[in-house]
Amino acid sequence: MKSDTDQGAKQGRKLFEGEKGLVLTGLLGFMLAALCGIWTLINGGEIAPGGDVSKAFSFNAALGVFLLSTAAIMPLSALGEQSRVWFRRVYIVLALYAYGAETIQNFRGVNPRFVENGSAFDQAVGNLFGLVAMLLIVFYLYAGVQFFRSRAYRLRPEMAIGIRYAMIAVSVSFAAGIWISISQSRFTGAEGNIIWLHGLGFHALQAVPLVSWLVERTGANARARRALVHIAGSSYLLGLAAIGWQTIEGRALLEWSPLPIAAGICFLISLAAGASALRRVMRETRTVGNEKRTVGV
Numbered sequence: 001m002k003s004d005t006d007q008g009a010k011q012g013r014k015l016f017e018g019e020k021g022l023v024l025t026g027l028l029g030f031m032l033a034a035l036c037g038i039w040t041l042i043n044g045g046e047i048a049p050g051g052d053v054s055k056a057f058s059f060n061a062a063l064g065v066f067l068l069s070t071a072a073i074m075p076l077s078a079l080g081e082q083s084r085v086w087f088r089r090v091y092i093v094l095a096l097y098a099y100g101a102e103t104i105q106n107f108r109g110v111n112p113r114f115v116e117n118g119s120a121f122d123q124a125v126g127n128l129f130g131l132v133a134m135l136l137i138v139f140y141l142y143a144g145v146q147f148f149r150s151r152a153y154r155l156r157p158e159m160a161i162g163i164r165y166a167m168i169a170v171s172v173s174f175a176a177g178i179w180i181s182i183s184q185s186r187f188t189g190a191e192g193n194i195i196w197l198h199g200l201g202f203h204a205l206q207a208v209p210l211v212s213w214l215v216e217r218t219g220a221n222a223r224a225r226r227a228l229v230h231i232a233g234s235s236y237l238l239g240l241a242a243i244g245w246q247t248i249e250g251r252a253l254l255e256w257s258p259l260p261i262a263a264g265i266c267f268l269i270s271l272a273a274g275a276s277a278l279r280r281v282m283r284e285t286r287t288v289g290n291e292k293r294t295v296g297v
Contacts, residue, residue: 022071029064051109078151162212165233173201189250214277232273239266
């Protein structure tokens with residue numbers, strides 16, 4: 001029999017609950033990415049003098065995934081209803097500007113983030129883009145802190161643990177993004193590429209909470225379920241730390257050296273934790289199905 005905590009999880013807030021606006025804004029990113037992708041396939045990405053529609057494709061898709069992931073977990077935060085409304089509205093407005101600046105400016109032949117020899121309008125768009133990026137970080141960090149409150153833990157404990165790990169990883173991604181902005185380049189040192197650290201940190205927002213969502217559906221005791229989430233989250237963070245160290249040293253990530261190998265092992269452990277949870281869910285589902293058929297006979 002499952003514990004009271006399990007029953008609380010079943011009765012807790014649902015993923016995406018009340019976040020239709022964020023979901024639609026995230027889906028808009030996929031639509032814009034599809035438009036940019038089709039253009040790139042037909043005409044190529046680069047548009048003189050400094051635009052690149054393929055970069056708009058990757059940006060819009062990444063922001064779309066980020067917003068959908070955020071929409072999924074926001075109902076589980078400790079934010080009050082009014083605070084969630086303000087966060088949602090502000091984030092939608094900021095995201096819409098980011099979509100527009102990235103897409104329109106690249107189609108106009110201008111890099112919106114690193115404007116070179118642009119007009120006064122282009123400079124203004126770029127400066128405002130930088131401010132929007134900082135506001136996206138500040139508001140998200142405020143929302144992220146709410147998952148470390150006891151109220152969020154009481155709503156759905158396993159999900160709260162997983163999201164906490166994800167928020168730490170997202171903070172690392174934000175730091176990497178600021179690093180890129182300050183250096184005006186994604187490259188560092190001889191062969192370092194900051195974009196790996198930037199991107200993989202955000203993917204924790206899908207990877208670790210997914211493990212939490214799976215373990216909620218198992219019949220294991222609370223201690224075993226949470227241990228699996230801790231394994232998935234801590235190993236992901238250790239892998240991210242190894243990548244960060246390699247990047248700081250200005251070395252390529254795809255090389256046979258201790259840090260990339262350690263990162264790979266850590267990510268495999270995190271993946272294995274998720275696979276273990278999935279296997280248990282599938283096994284228990286089959287068992288329940290067999291019992292129902294037996295009762296029916």
